[in-house]
Amino acid sequence: MAVHVLIPGPLQPFSGGRSRIGLASPGTVAEALEELSALHPGVSERVLDERGQVRPHINIFVGENNIRDTSGLATPLPKDCEVAILPAVSGG
Amino acid sequence: MPAKKLRTPAPLAVRDGDVVLLVGTMKGLFLFSSGRARRTWRMSGPHFPGRSVYAAAFDGRDGRRRLWAAPASMHWGAELAWSDDFGKSWSRPETPLVQFPEEAGATLKNIWQIAPGRADAPDSLYCGVEPSALFESWDAGRSWNLNSGLWGHPHREKWMPGGGGLCLHTVLVDPAREGRLTVASSTGGVYRSDDGGRSWQARNRGVRAEFMPDQHPEFGQCVHKIVHHAAAPERLYLQNHWGLYRSDDGGDTWKDIARGVPSDFGFCMGIHPKDPDTAFIVPLHSDEFRCTPEGKLRVYRTSNGGGSWEAMTRGLPQKDAFETVVRDALGVDALDPAGVYFGTRSGKLFASRDSARSWQLIREGLPPVVCVKAAVVSAKSASARRGRTTRTRTRTRTRPRARRAA
Numbered sequence: 001m002a003v004h005v006l007i008p009g010p011l012q013p014f015s016g017g018r019s020r021i022g023l024a025s026p027g028t029v030a031e032a033l034e035e036l037s038a039l040h041p042g043v044s045e046r047v048l049d050e051r052g053q054v055r056p057h058i059n060i061f062v063g064e065n066n067i068r069d070t071s072g073l074a075t076p077l078p079k080d081c082e083v084a085i086l087p088a089v090s091g092g
Numbered sequence: 093m094p095a096k097k098l099r100t101p102a103p104l105a106v107r108d109g110d111v112v113l114l115v116g117t118m119k120g121l122f123l124f125s126s127g128r129a130r131r132t133w134r135m136s137g138p139h140f141p142g143r144s145v146y147a148a149a150f151d152g153r154d155g156r157r158r159l160w161a162a163p164a165s166m167h168w169g170a171e172l173a174w175s176d177d178f179g180k181s182w183s184r185p186e187t188p189l190v191q192f193p194e195e196a197g198a199t200l201k202n203i204w205q206i207a208p209g210r211a212d213a214p215d216s217l218y219c220g221v222e223p224s225a226l227f228e229s230w231d232a233g234r235s236w237n238l239n240s241g242l243w244g245h246p247h248r249e250k251w252m253p254g255g256g257g258l259c260l261h262t263v264l265v266d267p268a269r270e271g272r273l274t275v276a277s278s279t280g281g282v283y284r285s286d287d288g289g290r291s292w293q294a295r296n297r298g299v300r301a302e303f304m305p306d307q308h309p310e311f312g313q314c315v316h317k318i319v320h321h322a323a324a325p326e327r328l329y330l331q332n333h334w335g336l337y338r339s340d341d342g343g344d345t346w347k348d349i350a351r352g353v354p355s356d357f358g359f360c361m362g363i364h365p366k367d368p369d370t371a372f373i374v375p376l377h378s379d380e381f382r383c384t385p386e387g388k389l390r391v392y393r394t395s396n397g398g399g400s401w402e403a404m405t406r407g408l409p410q411k412d413a414f415e416t417v418v419r420d421a422l423g424v425d426a427l428d429p430a431g432v433y434f435g436t437r438s439g440k441l442f443a444s445r446d447s448a449r450s451w452q453l454i455r456e457g458l459p460p461v462v463c464v465k466a467a468v469v470s471a472k473s474a475s476a477r478r479g480r481t482t483r484t485r486t487r488t489r490t491r492p493r494a495r496r497a498a
Contacts, residue, residue, distance in 0.1 A: 010142075010168060014186060042186035046168040049199045050191035057167045087167040 003077050005036055006084040007043060014042030029060060030073040032083055047085055057088045103180035104136040106157075108471035111425050112178070113433055114159060115441060116145030116463030121161050123179050124454065128468075130431050130445040133454050136179050139163075146420065147219070149206040150467035154214035157469060160233070162203035162219075170202045172219070174233065190219055190227050190236050196243060198223055205420070207263035210270070220260035224251055224277040228289065241290045242275070242283065247311045251280035254314050254333070261419055262318050266325045266342075274318065274328070274343055281313035282330070284343050298346035302334045317361040317419045318343075321368035329371045329398070331361040331419075333379060338398045349398025354385040360422035364430050364447065369397040372404075372424070372432055372448055374417040382416055389413040391432070393448045407451030408442065415440070418462050425466040435461025 003023045007015045015021060021040065026032035037044040049055055052073075060067045061084040067075045077083065104123040106112060113124040113133075120138030140163035147162040157176060164170035171188040175181060192198040201222040209216025215232040226239040242248070251258055259278055266272035271288040274295070281296040294311040301313045314333035321327045330337040330346060336356045337346040350356035355375040364370035373392050377385045384390065389408040392401040416437040425431035432444045439458035442451050 010165070013184070042184075045187045046171075049169060051194070051197075051199055053199075055167065055169060 002079050002081075003032060004082050005032060006082060006086075007040075008085055008087055010087070011043045011046055011085070014046070015040040025079075026077055028073065028077060029062065029067055029075045029083065032077060033073070043085075059086045059088055060084070061086065101136045101139060101179065104178040105134050106178050106469055108469060110469050111427065111431060112150060112159075112467050112469055113423070113441075113443075114148035114150060114161070114463070114465040114467075115435055115458065115461060116148050116161070116420075117435075117439070117459035117461050118144045119459035121145040121148060121163070121179075122455075122458060123159070124441075125178075128427060130427075130443065133443070135455065138459075139179050139182065140173070144202075144462065146462050147203045147206045148463050148465050149208060150465060150469075151208045151217070152467065152470060153208060153211055156214075160206045160217075162206060164202050170200055170221075172203065172206070172233065172236075189229075189233065190221060192225070193238055196225075196238060198225070201257060202259065204259045204261040205263050207265060209265050210267060216265075218263045218265065218273070220263050220275060220277075222257045222259035224248070224258050224260040224280055226260055226263065226273075226275055226289070239289050241285065242292050245283070245292055247280070247294060250312065251277060252312070254278040256419075262315075264318065264320050264325075264328075266320075267322050268325050269342075272325075272342070274320070276315040276318045276330075278316060278333070279312055279314040281311045281315050282318060282343055283311075295343035296346070297344065298348070299330065299332055299337055300335050316359045319361050319363040319371065321363050322365070324368040327368040327397075329361055329363060331358050331373055333357065336373065336398065347398075349394070351399070352401040353392050354390075357382075358417075359419040360417050360434065362422045362424040362432060365424060365426040366428055366430070367395070370395050370447070371398070372422065373401075374422065374434060376416065383414040384416075387412045387414050389415050389436075391434070391444075391448050391451075404444075404448040404451070406449065407444075407453075420463045420465075421461050423464040423466040426468050431466060433464050433466050435464050437461065 002025045005021045023035045033044040106125045110125045115122040120141045122137030124133045126133045143163035143165050149160040151158040159175045173182045173184045203221050205220035207218040217229040217233050219227040226242050227236045229236045262276040264274040274284045276282050283292045284295045285292045296313050299313045300307050317331045326342045328339040336350040338349045339346050353375050358375045362372040388410045391404040394401050422434040430447045432448045435441045437460045441455045443454045444451050
């Protein structure tokens with residue numbers, strides 16, 4: 001597996017309870033989410049809104065880089081990287 | 093150190109004829125049940141812990157015993173979920189059921205109302221959402237469509253968000269007149285369709301908009317709640333952002349009925365299941381303070397169509413009770429005498445089993461209550477259910493639209 005996606009707890013009901021999913025070889029974050037959707041439908045559908053945007057209070061990191069600071073969903077994925085889906089520190 | 097995982101709540105124990113309360117809070121859904129005497133209550137929850145639940149509904153049509161809820165997360169969005177076993181399990185389709193179509197150019201923020209349709213169309217359901225829009229389902233909730241008549245209404249672009257956002261929070265389905273739907277939006281006001289939702293007309297004549305230069309515009313009022321009577325649906329009551337109104341012509345005209353109340357500002361409203369002249373409100377001090385006047389928690393009841401109002405206080409705190417009851421946090425059951433229920437922002441849940449004459453604190457310490465719905469689970473519903481083929485466990489599996497734009 002070239003890329004691993006870390007699944008936050010609230011989405012693990014849609015990933016069969018798994019916190020880490022290995023993907024074959026997605027080239028970008030968008031492709032990773034697409035592949036994730038095929039493997040575990042329900043995860044990507046909650047990370048993205050119906051317009052295809054990352055929800056405002058969700059951060060996606062490739063390694064240590066927030067994709068908002070790189071190329072967003074088009075951010076390329078280096079081999080053997082880790083993609084972390086993390087809810088922002090927000091709420092009330 | 094992270095806390096332990098929350099346990100799954102035990103399902104609600106429900107017998108034929110019980111009253112069920114669906115209590116949506118800012119941190120999950122709580123379910124309550126009681127026998128017809130409504131003296132003691134059992135609780136199950138929180139379901140969807142950490143999620144706000146502004147909308148919930150019970151659908152007992154066609155032999156169902158289905159709970160609907162709209163858990164919403166600031167992180168993961170809003171979705172519809174349903175349970176056919178009183179919360180033992182919830183179905184949450186992989187792709188959230190209610191989503192704006194791509195051409196709408198909008199993103200769902202919250203679901204504010206779930207309304208079963210007419211009894212003779214038992215697979216019809218409606219959702220009011222934020223940003224203000226109406227969604228419809230004709231297949232018992234398996235698929236949903238944006239109502240294009242209202243979404244395309246020329247007024248919509250001029251609607252403005254209120255304190256709770258720009259939300260369509262009330263959907264009334266006329267049980268007598270097929271094709272008549274009435275909705276309310278904050279702000280925007282009341283809109284009615286007489287052709288099943290194809291076209292919509294503003295129905296705000298007589299309703300004030302104190303925050304506008306023209307205080308009687310055609311639309312733009314901040315209507316907080318409307319209720320109608322199932323047996324006499326031409327009779328409606330309206331709790332406005334300043335103002336209490338009654339209509340006897342299905343919303344064509346509204347008459348001011350704010351006499352004898354400490355404030356005509358408030359959010360919630362209920363109507364008696366048998367008597368269209370009886371309605372319930374909880375006045376709040378003002379749009380600035382938004383708490384019960386004088387620190388007294390009082391339900392006001394009219395028994396003469398708004399001709400006068402009476403404070404119903406027995407069992408409610410009358411000192412230092414600065415409470416807030418929001419727009420959907422009051423519900424009425426269908427029994428006689430009627431059960432009336434409301435929840436507060438401070439997490440108290442009160443019940444009356446005698447049409448608001450006296451009150452009992454069912455529970456305190458809940459998260460802020462934003463939704464209270466009451467239903468009677470009929471024995472007929474149960475027996476029909478046993479002989480019915482269920483399709484409710486079907487999980488919708490579709491590719492996310494999101495990827496198209498990715």
